Amino acid sequence: MAAGDLVVFTGEMNGGRETRETLARQAGYVPHPNITKKVRLLVAADPDTLSGKARKARACNIPIVTPDAFGGMLR
Known part of the structure; x- marks a missing residue:
């Protein structure tokens, strides 16, 4: 991931x-409200969720990580 990427x-x-x-912004990422093909990552409380965002992320091959994994990426 690079600065300016949508999360x-x-x-x-x-x-x-x-x-x-806020942590994402501080790291240079841009929080986005919806999944689009421009989004680079979905941070999901439950990575196995069947929510609309998760289904769309899977369809677009966007990685899904837990909040803890995302925190590790920021370190």
């Missing part, structure tokens, strides 16, 4: 989604 968040996350979005 989507879904699900109830410990510490709140807003906190994760």
Whole structure:
């Protein structure tokens, strides 16, 4: 991932989604509300979810990671 890449968040996350979005911005990523082909990553509270965002991410071959894995990527 590179600065400016779009990241989507879904699900109830410990510490709140807003906190994760703030961390993403600080790392140079752009939180985005919806999955599009331009999105590079979906951060999902439950990576096995069948939510609309997750289904669309899978259809577009967008990686899905947990909030903890995303935090590890930021370190």
